[in-house]
Amino acid sequence: MMHFDDALLDLHELLKNLLNNTRENRVITMAELTWKGKHNTDAQHFTGEQSYLSSPQLNTLETFSNQLQENSLQTNLSPPPTWFNRLICGDKSQVLPALMREFANSINLIYIDPPFMTGRDFTTGTQLAYSDKWDNDLDVYLQWLYETFVQLHRLLAQDGSLYIHLDWRATHYAKVILDEVFGYRPDADGPGFKSEIIWHYQSGGRSHKCYARKHDTILLYTRSAQYCFHGERIGERRGTQKRNHMRKQMGSDGRVTWTIRSAGRIYSYDEDAIMTPSDVWNDIGHLHQKDPERNGYATQKPAALLERIILASSEESDLILDCFCGSGATPAVAEQLGRRWIACDQSTLAIQMTEKRLLAQKQFRPFVLQRVNP
Numbered sequence: 296m297m298h299f300d301d302a303l304l305d306l307h308e309l310l311k312n313l314l315n316n317t318r319e320n321r322v323i324t325m326a327e328l329t330w331k332g333k334h335n336t337d338a339q340h341f342t343g344e345q346s347y348l349s350s351p352q353l354n355t356l357e358t359f360s361n362q363l364q365e366n367s368l369q370t371n372l373s374p375p376p377t378w379f380n381r382l383i384c385g386d387k388s389q390v391l392p393a394l395m396r397e398f399a400n401s402i403n404l405i406y407i408d409p410p411f412m413t414g415r416d417f418t419t420g421t422q423l424a425y426s427d428k429w430d431n432d433l434d435v436y437l438q439w440l441y442e443t444f445v446q447l448h449r450l451l452a453q454d455g456s457l458y459i460h461l462d463w464r465a466t467h468y469a470k471v472i473l474d475e476v477f478g479y480r481p482d483a484d485g486p487g488f489k490s491e492i493i494w495h496y497q498s499g500g501r502s503h504k505c506y507a508r509k510h511d512t513i514l515l516y517t518r519s520a521q522y523c524f525h526g527e528r529i530g531e532r533r534g535t536q537k538r539n540h541m542r543k544q545m546g547s548d549g550r551v552t553w554t555i556r557s558a559g560r561i562y563s564y565d566e567d568a569i570m571t572p573s574d575v576w577n578d579i580g581h582l583h584q585k586d587p588e589r590n591g592y593a594t595q596k597p598a599a600l601l602e603r604i605i606l607a608s609s610e611e612s613d614l615i616l617d618c619f620c621g622s623g624a625t626p627a628v629a630e631q632l633g634r635r636w637i638a639c640d641q642s643t644l645a646i647q648m649t650e651k652r653l654l655a656q657k658q659f660r661p662f663v664l665q666r667v668n669p
């Protein structure tokens with residue numbers, strides 16, 4: 296039988312080793328979120344260049360092209376397309392490493408709307424769309440988010456942007472993890488955090504126990520201090536509404552400006568000037584059950600949301616990635632706005648719906664349907 300003191304010594308030794316392993320001799324330079332199993336994972340497994348060489352391959356199952364466009368291309372004697380957009384059926388933990396060799400440092404814009412850790416299954420009709428249960432284990436979910444963020448960070452171009460769509464359940468954790476992955480600056484002027492967008496809507500119920508939950512949060516992080524942002528494309532006209540403490544002036548050309556003096560400087564705004572939108576978006580509603588845009592996918596997001604993000608943070612022909620594409624809002628809007636896209640989802644139902652949605656568009660550029668090689 297083991298003596299009590301020996302057992303205590305063993306336990307002490309075990310804890311010491313565990314702590315050493317866990318810290319991996321890392322120098323922690325800023326506040327950091329930890330969870331069970333965070334540093335036990337071999338970071339090389341999901342970040343190291345080595346692993347990309349042996350990463351899964353993508354297999355093309357089918358190519359889709361628009362017959363009308365194809366005919367006109369042929370009559371114009373244009374060269375065949377060199378780029379095919381990609382719809383990929385597979386788990387992001389296999390798809391992202393498979394994309395790394397070709398696309399590391401080259402994606403201009405990433406939008407993700409991952410499972411929120413709601414603890415429930417989502418169905419479309421009677422078919423399971425996806426499970427968001429995680430065995431009720433927050434640590435498992437956080438590790439999964441962390442690995443996703445690390446891989447997406449590596450895929451982003453130096454001037455690329457990442458939008459992460461979550462809600463009250465995990466936004467606060469995601470923000471701390473993203474600060475670790477992208478870097479943190481209190482003035483938000485370098486790489487990293489740029490905006491926390493509140494998408495405010497009216498749908499959903501009201502509780503008697505707390506304030507009604509009427510918003511999702513969309514975080515914007517950029518890989519560097521240089522990034523694409525066009526507030527003017529999505530802004531609104533300042534308009535004619537009277538402004539407190541401002542003086543209205545009419546110019547000789549009939550243009551109206553509003554002026555204010557503050558701290559010795561004069562600020563003046565033209566009524567026709569376009570304002571950069573604020574970080575509270577309350578002009579885009581959730582898709583209600585009978586909305587013609589709805590295709591039945593459980594957590595479908597409105598195209599208007601994606602349109603705003605894509606217009607603000609990308610240029611024509613830029614490459615856009617969504618690795619949780621669900622009903623296909625991101626590739627559909629990217630296609631309409633002339634961007635290139637890569638969309639992935641682990642759910643066959645999601646891929647079928649996205650394919651159908653893309654094929655239903657009047658015009659689309661050729662895309663391939665791919666799957667990760669087993």
Ligand SMILES: C[S@@+](CC[C@H](N)C(=O)[O-])C[C@H]1O[C@@H](n2cnc3c(N)ncnc32)[C@H](O)[C@@H]1O
Pocket residue numbers: 385386387388408409410424425592594595596597618619620621622623624625639640641642645
């Ligand atoms: C909130 S939904 C996305 C909805 C989408 N934005 C839309 O507008 O329809 C989350 C999606 O993530 C997918 N998903 C969950 N885990 C995944 C994984 N490991 N790899 C790839 N996709 C995954 C689910 O199948 C689901 O379609």
